[in-house]
Amino acid sequence: xxxxxxxxxxxxxxxxxxxxxxxxxxxxxxxxxxxxxxxxxxxxxxxxxxxxxxxxxxxxxxxxxxxxxxxxxxxxxxxxxxxxxxxxxxxxxxxxxxxxxxxxxxxxxxxxxxxxxxxxxxxxxxxxxxxxxxxxxxxxxxxxxxxxxxxxxxxxxxxxxxxxxxxxxxxxxxxxxxxxxxxxx
Numbered sequence: 001x002x003x004x005x006x007x008x009x010x011x012x013x014x015x016x017x018x019x020x021x022x023x024x025x026x027x028x029x030x031x032x033x034x035x036x037x038x039x040x041x042x043x044x045x046x047x048x049x050x051x052x053x054x055x056x057x058x059x060x061x062x063x064x065x066x067x068x069x070x071x072x073x074x075x076x077x078x079x080x081x082x083x084x085x086x087x088x089x090x091x092x093x094x095x096x097x098x099x100x101x102x103x104x105x106x107x108x109x110x111x112x113x114x115x116x117x118x119x120x121x122x123x124x125x126x127x128x129x130x131x132x133x134x135x136x137x138x139x140x141x142x143x144x145x146x147x148x149x150x151x152x153x154x155x156x157x158x159x160x161x162x163x164x165x166x167x168x169x170x171x172x173x174x175x176x177x178x179x180x181x182x183x184x185x
Contacts, residue, residue, distance in 0.1 A: 012095045016102030019083050028079055029107050035080030036100045042074055043097070053093045063088040114142045116162040119149045121171075136162060 023032040043049055052058060052066055067088045071081045087093050108115060116136050118124070124132065129148065136144045140162065156171035 010095075010098075011092055012098030012102050015083075015087060015092065015095070015099045016106065019079075019099070019103050020106040022083075023079055023103075024110070026079060029110070031078065032080045032083075033104060033107055035076045035078065036103065038074060038076055039071075039080070039084065040097070040100060042070065053096060056094070060089050060091050063091075063093055067093070108145060112142050113145050114140050114162060115147070116140075116144050116160060117147050117149060119151050119154060119159040119161075119170075121150070121152050121154050121156050123150055124148060132158070132160075136160065 019032065020029075023029045043053060049070060052063060058066075064085055067084060071077070071084060076084075084096070087096055087099065092099075105115070118132055129146070133144055133146045136146065144162075154170035154172045155175070157169045157174070159170050160167045
């Protein structure tokens with residue numbers, strides 16, 4: 001089942017699998033996912049919270065107390081809050097990002113959604129994003145959760161990563177290939 005997924009392993013995988021199974025039994029996969037997304041947003045937006053999560057200097061009690069205050073203020077409760085408190089109490093908060101990523105990957109797999117990342121030189125318009133998503137869904141035969149990354153260094157075109165496949169149709173790669181061909185000629 002979910003534990004056979006190659007995406008999740010180690011400490012993060014074990015915790016993510018446990019959370020996934022509990023949320024699945026409680027029919028709360030989406031609710032827990034939304035709460036975890038809110039926690040990630042808090043984590044990304046606060047250097048202090050990020051330091052609390054990563055630093056081994058804080059005791060488990062200090063991490064649980066601080067985390068409980070943050071969760072209460074952000075109105076994150078239920079299974080997600082209990083999970084985060086347990087992770088803090090077990091001194092595993094440093095791996096929480098991996099746990100959340102593993103959980104989200106298992107939920108996507110269960111729902112038949114394939115994650116794809118598109119790297120472009122400049123942000124895609126809504127029309128182009130929809131066209132890329134439609135093309136990828138046609139190729140995969142499944143629903144696609146598309147994330148976009150902007151990297152001006154590719155100059156143009158796009159790089160698509162979907163599962164274990166990568167398609168590099170960037171202008172930078174094409175120019176490098178032409179350069180090599182001219183050198184070898």
